[in-house]
Amino acid sequence: MGARVELIAVGSQPHVVDRSILAASSVDVAPLLLNKLLVCADQIGRIVEVEAYGGVDDAASHAHRGRTERNSSMFARAGTLYCYLSHGIHTCANVVTGGAGEGQAVLVRAVEPVEGIEAMRPRRPAARRDVDLTNGPGKLCAALGIELSHDGLDLCSPRSPVWMADDGIAPPRRPQRSRRIGITKNPEPMWRWSIPGNPCVSRR
DNA sequence: CTTTGGATCGTCT
């Protein structure tokens, strides 16, 4: 076993994340998703960076202008996967939170490879180092194999092609907190959380 | 190391 693999923390037997913890507001849920596992087929990543997006009141949110065909899964029940195409190129993945119809979601901005890293490398040919495989919202979807067609899946079902697991590793007691990255509207709220010192957090 | 601009296309104005 290589040294790289030994650096990856391993928790207890993973179980699916319960939908009830996702039913609160995205700002409350987001930091709780740190250290949860995002599972796509045989690829698994540990969530190390997230951003909260509010409903219609948050000008930075896709839900700000109400429900459309693109963002309709944002308005589904908590635990739904919302995927969208960014800049015509990259797929990004969100966890829907709050109550159905509210349009709240948490954007997964970075994960740390836990399983299937060999399959991730050819999916991310531009990544020169392993830390570059999944250190961005578009990068992690490419590495894990999350695609636009996965939009609307239930993350709270272990039989879903994409789901979310908990292996007993708690969120950090003191997550790093900052403003959200890459937005121009409503940039002030400190709605980005990451695991302090984790090498897979996206870079500024 | 940092900065800059191009890619690329669905969505909404």
Added chain:
DNA sequence: GACGATCCAAAGG
């Protein structure tokens, strides 16, 4: 017709 919840290669210091 404009604009991204991004990424990357190239150029410059």
